[in-house]
Amino acid sequence: MNGVDLSSEQLISALRLPAEASVGQRIPKKMLAENLTSRGTATSADRKLLQEQIEEVAWVAALKPSNAGIPAYQDEVRSYLELAVLNVRLRQGSQLDVKVARVSSSTARVAELVHRAIPYPVLMVLDDEAQLYLSMVHIRWAQKEADKTVLDGELIQSTFVRNGSGTAPTADAATLNAFMGALPINKQPRTDLLALYQGWMDTLCAWQAAAVTGRFECVSPQQATARRAALRRCHELDAQISSLRAAASKEKQMARQVAVNLEIKALMAERQQAANSL
Template identity: 60%
Template sequence: MSQAMLGLTADQVVSAMGLPDAAIVNQRVPKKMLLENGVPTAADRKLIQDHIEQVTWVAALKPANAGVPDFQDEQRTYLEVAVLTVAMRDLGGLTANSTKVKRISELLHRAIPYPLVVVLSEGEHLFMSMCHIRWAQKEADKTVLDGEPLFATLTADEFCSAFLEALAMSQQPRTHLCTLYQGWMDTLSAWQAAKVSGRFALSQSTAHAAERRAALQRCRELDARIASLRSAASKEKQLARQVAANLEIKALIAERQQAANIL
């Protein structure tokens, strides 16, 4: 039976990362830790209680067990990179842009003061999330998210094998833990880019990876704008306004193609 028929699992993704045995922890993270950290709202607390089945701290990558130096500068201190799996339940109607799953992953990034690789699953649905953290400017010893979390839906498609192979720790930069983590983020960005470009290719450089992330974000923004205009145009009764909307849609599609070419 093919992998596409079987689907992609959290265990497959973690196994593909090729984590050193010495870094494996496999400890359950109590919900209490999430409820008490990250300043969750009442709605967040309900989300955690109702939809998280189990959080497992799979691995803690440190210089001593991973052979990768730590990293410190004025903005951040990376002494450890953690890999977590999250089993979810009763979410229903999952889509690639599920706000519930994204929020759960964000709460984890906020609650645990380490750079996290989070693999989330619910039934046949699988997601991956990463986000850099930095020191808070006004609170000593507090960390905050450094930008929006990188979040993607993982599926067993034509890019799956290449993605899993590229995910291996042995394929990532190992200058220090920050570059290792960024390497995994860039690999996930390559997966996202493949959904648009139709081919899986790793970034050629740090600059290319940043350019690719910006292009992906622009494609998402343009897709939303195009969808909105098409919806409005379909309801418009005045011919002149229909023509104007269609011309704008055409221009946006051309701009999206330019952004997609970067990928």
């Protein structure tokens, strides 16, 4: 598989958002830092990271019942009155390890901090010119602080390595086209804004699964839940296997090398089983 020729504008355009939802405003980094400080969820290092890594944050669109024709969602846990779409331009000098197609922890942390700073569910595209990084996460009301939101569950994130940015495998044209073709808002659930957001999350998970299986396939909400668990397990096993391989390369005792290699073999078999369920 080769790198993809994709811009943040093309990725956002693929959502086919209604023109009425367009915002087109810049969000000052200072405002993000102030929001984090008021919520008590950021350290001085976090605020410094925002300043150093982010070049510009553009508020692209705000999807509401009035402009999207999709009802809001409210219960005792969360209130989705609006979905925000952001385009975050990172400073040049990629944080991506192009050899393994993995975003660095600092870039992932930047995405998390922006999610925490905004009291709406956010579909966020980050762009450092070497790669695109798509990030989503649910939010809910804080249990002990009225009118404050917290992140709810794991962040769903994936990368798109551009042509010429490295040797990392990403996706072929057919897989990318299938993913882009599944993104438009009119192809997502429209029961309410929560269902819409979850639909985009599930589409992103389908892209993540395609990196493992080689095929892009949208599934039912029930199957998507099982797929997320299988993807999580694949990533956990990948980390364990990588750690054991590093340990094996340094091991001098033959008996211990054999034992580690057997453990790696068992984990690889489990990883294959998890991948088969995708």
